[in-house]
Amino acid sequence: MTLKNELSDNELLRLMQAGDEEALAQLYRRRQAVVFRFAWQMSGSKCIAEDVTQEVFLFLMREGHVFDPARGSLSAFLLGVARNHVLRRLRVEKLLSPLGDDYDDESVVLPAADVCPLDDLTRAETIETVRKAVLSLPPKYREVVVLCELQDVSYVETAEILGCAIGTVRSRLHRARALLLTKLRPAESVAGADSASVKSARCFA
Amino acid sequence: MNCQRFEQVVSDLARSQMMEADVRVEALAHSEECESCLARLRDEETLTHGLQLLAAEMEPLAAPEGIELKLREAFRSRQVVVPITKTPSRSRYWLVAVAAALLVAMSVVAAWWRSDAPQKTVAETTPQKPVEVRSVPDESAPKSVEYRADNQAPKRQVPKPVRRKPVTRRAPETPMANHATNEIATDFVPLGDMNAASLQDGGQIVRVTLRRSSLARFGFPVNMDRYNENVKADVLIGVDGLARAIRFVQ
Numbered sequence: 408m409t410l411k412n413e414l415s416d417n418e419l420l421r422l423m424q425a426g427d428e429e430a431l432a433q434l435y436r437r438r439q440a441v442v443f444r445f446a447w448q449m450s451g452s453k454c455i456a457e458d459v460t461q462e463v464f465l466f467l468m469r470e471g472h473v474f475d476p477a478r479g480s481l482s483a484f485l486l487g488v489a490r491n492h493v494l495r496r497l498r499v500e501k502l503l504s505p506l507g508d509d510y511d512d513e514s515v516v517l518p519a520a521d522v523c524p525l526d527d528l529t530r531a532e533t534i535e536t537v538r539k540a541v542l543s544l545p546p547k548y549r550e551v552v553v554l555c556e557l558q559d560v561s562y563v564e565t566a567e568i569l570g571c572a573i574g575t576v577r578s579r580l581h582r583a584r585a586l587l588l589t590k591l592r593p594a595e596s597v598a599g600a601d602s603a604s605v606k607s608a609r610c611f612a
Numbered sequence: 613m614n615c616q617r618f619e620q621v622v623s624d625l626a627r628s629q630m631m632e633a634d635v636r637v638e639a640l641a642h643s644e645e646c647e648s649c650l651a652r653l654r655d656e657e658t659l660t661h662g663l664q665l666l667a668a669e670m671e672p673l674a675a676p677e678g679i680e681l682k683l684r685e686a687f688r689s690r691q692v693v694v695p696i697t698k699t700p701s702r703s704r705y706w707l708v709a710v711a712a713a714l715l716v717a718m719s720v721v722a723a724w725w726r727s728d729a730p731q732k733t734v735a736e737t738t739p740q741k742p743v744e745v746r747s748v749p750d751e752s753a754p755k756s757v758e759y760r761a762d763n764q765a766p767k768r769q770v771p772k773p774v775r776r777k778p779v780t781r782r783a784p785e786t787p788m789a790n791h792a793t794n795e796i797a798t799d800f801v802p803l804g805d806m807n808a809a810s811l812q813d814g815g816q817i818v819r820v821t822l823r824r825s826s827l828a829r830f831g832f833p834v835n836m837d838r839y840n841e842n843v844k845a846d847v848l849i850g851v852d853g854l855a856r857a858i859r860f861v862q
Contacts, residue, residue, distance in 0.1 A: 428684060435683060440673065440675070457675060457679060461679050530665060533662050534665050537662040537665065557670065581623055588659055
């Protein structure tokens with residue numbers, strides 16, 4: 408067991424494919440948390456996260472030979488598989504609510520504050536608010552936020568996981584942060600914007 | 613630095629990402645001068661803080677232990693299944709081996725059959741009398757060719773092309789008593805009373821050697837300088853054992 412702790416992911420994978428159950432266990436313990444958290448943060452559902460984690464490692468048992476170390480790390484590979492499973496599950500369960508660029512529905516509104524809108528909130532409230540804001544993002548922006556901001560994955564690995572260019576990752580993250588800021592807009596600003604729109608509507612009417 | 617350029621780097625600035633030192637200094641200096649950009653930077657920092665809180669909150673989360681147990685069970689069952697899945701592949705190997713053995717056996721039979729094939733070829737005769745060659749003995753022995761005559765329309769019987777052996781392989785061992793080789797032959801000269809009816813039951817051609825002087829008996833010119841030399845001739849023998857015709861071969 409001690410020796411297996413020192414083995415790399417690729418070596419553990421090779422041993423697992425050769426029939427070593429302990430190698431599978433070691434690999435699972437090493438990488439399950441990342442997969443589980445990613446699935447939970449993407450779906451907002453613990454049940455989906457558990458199912459996806461199990462599916463990811465079952466896939467690794469069945470199709471582990473498709474992993475190519477030259478194309479990226481095993482962690483990135485597992486996250487890529489997890490991403491596909493999460494998106495499939497969300498599609499099936501219709502949990503995805505398509506949000507356009509001009510979405511302003513059910514925005515999570517933070518209490519008004521002059522400088523820092525999060526200062527007046529308790530930590531738990533902040534976390535819950537940010538979590539809901541992340542979950543309300545369109546999937547292509549959500550996955551970038553989850554990977555780069557919450558999982559602290561580098562741009563390069565995120566690009567490998569998503570199968571896109573690094574520049575795309577950067578631009579999506581920039582856009583996602585702008586959307587999050589819009590979601591977390593202070594209540595007074597939102598209320599002011601709403602009243603302004605109402606007034607203008609009345610004027611035009 | 614202007615506001616547009618600041619907007620491009622504000623996210624990296626708030627997230628403390630690696631960036632050029634000069635750009636960072638310029639961006640911070642611009643945020644001190646521009647209120648809107650300062651507010652923008654504060655918003656980005658607040659967002660980053662909120663995301664960091666969320667990430668830290670979820671950091672200790674892990675999948676339930678039950679999943680590992682299920683995976684282990686699945687792994688063991690998969691290990692059990694593996695030999696079962698290998699069985700068909702073994703049977704496939706056996707099938708391939710049997711097929712290969714059959715192929716080898718067929719090749720041997722074909723080679724053996726082809727070794728006999730050169731003896732079955734066409735014996736060309738005169739245009740009026742088609743001849744079918746049945747067998748060709750060794751050169752040392754008199755060549756015996758079965759002959760069939762047909763009163764009907766002459767029909768040349770050609771063996772199947774696939775059964776013909778390449779001429780280059782067996783040609784030196786089996787010189788044919790007909791025009792399959794480079795021999796030149798005269799027409800058959802009847803010996804006595806010969807008609808189609810007498811050849812109806814077939815016959816044989818036998819290669820013989822005669823004195824060149826015998827050419828004169830059949831009306832062929834004889835070179836007196838080569839008077840004592842031998843010449844080859846094919847004698848057509850009927851089923852009754854009588855010589856029916858003769859032709860000279862060069």
